[in-house]
Amino acid sequence: MDTEATFPLIISVDDHTVEPADVWQSRLPKKYLDVGPRIVRAPLKEMTFLGGRFRPVMGEPGDDGPLGDWWVYEELRRPLTRLDTAVGYSRDEIKLEVITYEQMRPGSYDVPQRLADMDVNHVQSAVCFPTFPRFCGQTFTEAQDHELGLLCVQAYNDWMVEEWCGPQARGRLIPLTLIPLWDAELAAAEVRRNAARGVRAVAFSEIPPYLGLPSVHGDDWDPLFRACDETGTVIAMHIGSSSRMPSTSKDAPPAVGSTITFANCCFSMVDWLMSGKFERFPNLKVMYAEGQIGWIPYILERADVVWEENRGWGGVADKVHRPPSELFAEHVYGCFFDDAFGLRNLDAIGVANVLYETDYPHSDSTWPKSREVGEAQMGHLDADVVERIVRGNAIELLGLTPEGLWSRT
Template identity: 50%
Template sequence: MNPPRIISVDDHILEPGDLWAARLPDRFRDRAPRLVRRRGAFKEGPRGPWQETPDGEWADIWEYEGYRMPIIPGFAAAGKDLDQFGEHWDAMRYEDMRPGCHEQAARLVDMDANRMEASLSFPTFPRFCGQTFLERGERELSLACLRAYNDWMIDEWCGGAGRGRLIPLTLIPLWDPHLAADEVRRCAAKGSFAVCFSENPTKLGLPSIHTTHWDPFLAACAETGTVVNLHIGSSSTFPVTSTDAPRAVSLTLTYQGAAHAFADWLTSGVLERFPTLRVALSEGQVGWMPFLLERLDSIWNERPAYGDLTGRLTKPPSHYISGRVYGCVFDDVVGLRLRDRVGMEQIMFEVDYPHGDSTWPRTGEVFDKIVSEAGLDDRESYLLARGNAIACYGLERFGINS
């Protein structure tokens, strides 16, 4: 069997500098997010804030309503020596990164070189689920910014030559579940059937998934066949054990956000109330899932009242996995060896282009290696590379049928 072409369910886009200035209504244009060039540095190291200084390096900085976001090396690491970043962590300019980070034609070329057929990209300046527009700007301005992003994502980034290869992933106004439902339906009518949401909304000052607060939004997703995507870090938090721990500690523990979301969604009753709703845990890997499933089912079976599950679920938590909850891997051999405990049909593949964890441009080689080491047969290899992504996201709508 020829190696299957890969569908990556987690990549990223560096937005073009004129995205908002060119698309917002005139009354908002002077307050639009803008990409500006400043001199500065991370004075306290990579975990500290970027500060403008006259003797600093030139960098491209997103500015919006008093907020500044520098382009850090991890955002656009494709083609770079990652070890160099460990010693020299400066904000970047767009010309310092591969054009594929922000240009459609160049992205398609980089995909072709990497055995990739299709890609789903998360935002950068809005952050993984649009937190920037939740935290900054009056609501009317923020909603206009969010809709401008969604229109650009659907019509331009995923349009033209990108149609059927770049799969739309859109944002919602997190501050209002009814507006969120409206935006899900609006975007679905335009051709987007995947939406970003937070792995833990309480960390953003919002109600938890254990309430019914989000039901209007979730009902719209179920109605339109829109997949809810929970990217690690979409709670605006990453695990850190101590401020002096090496970056390796945080990189190793990033799965924890996905693990928390996994436990929340399987015990919340949401998947019972919305029996067709699908959820993808982006960049979380899956090796931890078998233990959590075993633990959750054990609590449900042996001590449901003590676990506060009485009345929440009618079936064990693991019942809600099949065809509903998907994990995503980029190099998780352990998780693939335990695939029967998770369900081979629930594991998708990601490239994470152009982030620091990305396997580009060696993704085909990495994929073949982990498939071999995990002992996947041809059918399982196909499901991992693309079959499960087609089923999860309904990619037949984009002409991807097999």
């Protein structure tokens, strides 16, 4: 196909927003403003990122060290870093360092500037995961005051729907909301509250037990899964949404974890396929953001073998009644931005189960050349296949308009 002439406008299912400083300060009750999330400019004392663990230490006023903007919430001190928003910098200039809002690309937090950067990148629409709350709201789950945490979740969702994806976005930004992970009933209520205003995606943890939460194998999450099943809300799981990036040792450099970022997605998908949830909730859909897709064929092959040969003693015979690969085809979506190997093995994954992303504004992002990357990697595919991967599957999954835009109705 002539991709240069026909490459479709991209719908990215995994971008990110850096929340403006006033998201919570303008929405929380007055009594919580001194403990709720707020921005403080302060020096960095030290910061490490080893063994998959990020450990920053905030200095005191007057201390030596580079100045950065820090989110302060209860006892948490979390700086904005160059890894939060790296687009516009050469790969060799991207370091683990604190930054201020003035030192990031405005499209990271400003809607009109984001739309302009999407135009540069041949992107029509985008789903954006959070930054300060972390990829599924772990920040609020780990907080001491869950009454405040629930208000913070709701405030974020209100900002996401009403401002980030509000009128000025013109339907080009697609809402992804959070839930209070510590209470499945409250989580279900928040899914329904947002579904009533057109939201069709909610963030969840790839491996909840890593957060001290129940696994998907029991019944604890059923109220949430039922709400998603009944409202057509997609469960979106981003790498790192377990607060534990894959690594091999405490002293392994970040490059080790960066190479194997897909690993938690792999483990998570096996959990879901062997959980029986897809048979209990037939409308449930899950997607793995930034997990790439090249690893999927072998996992499906192995899962089918285990189900066929070992289900009697493997503990799944009474709840998984169909081959896992069939369940995958109906319920699971892999997301990629740079995976030539996966695209060469698309027949073993399924054209209908693949979504495209750009990861703006992270250091891995293909911005501003997402179109060129897509053209290079999808040039061997028929035009209708490229159309489905780049936008058609996302339109169907997220309930977008035929034009690829989000609408409240």
